[in-house]
Amino acid sequence: LMAVILTGAALIREREHGTIEHLLVMPLNAFQIAMAKVWANGLIILVAFTLSMMIMAEQVLAVPIAGSKLLLTFGAAVYLFAAAAIGILLGTMARTMAQFALLTVMAIIPIIMLSGGMSPIESQPEYIQPVTWLLPSRHFMEFAQAVVFRGADLSAVWPVLINMAGLGAVFLAVSLFMFR
Numbered sequence: 001l002m003a004v005i006l007t008g009a010a011l012i013r014e015r016e017h018g019t020i021e022h023l024l025v026m027p028l029n030a031f032q033i034a035m036a037k038v039w040a041n042g043l044i045i046l047v048a049f050t051l052s053m054m055i056m057a058e059q060v061l062a063v064p065i066a067g068s069k070l071l072l073t074f075g076a077a078v079y080l081f082a083a084a085a086i087g088i089l090l091g092t093m094a095r096t097m098a099q100f101a102l103l104t105v106m107a108i109i110p111i112i113m114l115s116g117g118m119s120p121i122e123s124q125p126e127y128i129q130p131v132t133w134l135l136p137s138r139h140f141m142e143f144a145q146a147v148v149f150r151g152a153d154l155s156a157v158w159p160v161l162i163n164m165a166g167l168g169a170v171f172l173a174v175s176l177f178m179f180r
Helices: 002-017 019-025 030-060 069-093 097-113 136-150 154-178
Strands: none
Touching (some): 002 069, 030 154, 069 154, 136 154
16 A cells, blocks of 8 residues: 555655646656656565565565465556556645645545455445445455465456456546546
8 A cells, every 4th residue: 555655645746846847848648647656656566565475475474375476476566556546546636745645544544444354345334345346455355365375376366457457547547637
């Protein structure tokens, strides 16, 4: 969820310092500006995820990963795109860093609680369960559990990856529509 915070904060910081106007007068469109924020911050988090998986999970904690580490890293990259798109969306909605902080708190807490990581989706109220399909974190938890615990391969988890990428594309499209 650092992707949400970092990408949105980067966009707000550019707006507050006036450099977003400099970017907009260059031969760049809003998509290129947003993707630069998404991939710059996402790459840093993906490297940290990979190092954490290889050093902390496997070496220090001796947690066995049943599936492909490369597939897990790829799935994390897809999730980071979707999470960063949420950050860009929140960054376009907020005008100041304080507003962004409040929006982030209001968004991240439900994202964490409804992802299925704290409690199974099935144990959540029935009227909330359909809402969880709109959260990339729910799909990532399903993906990660399948790869790490059950050793699932790409043929078993590709629908989940498509869902995550699709949600990220929708969040990014909405944020680009709102981008000024």
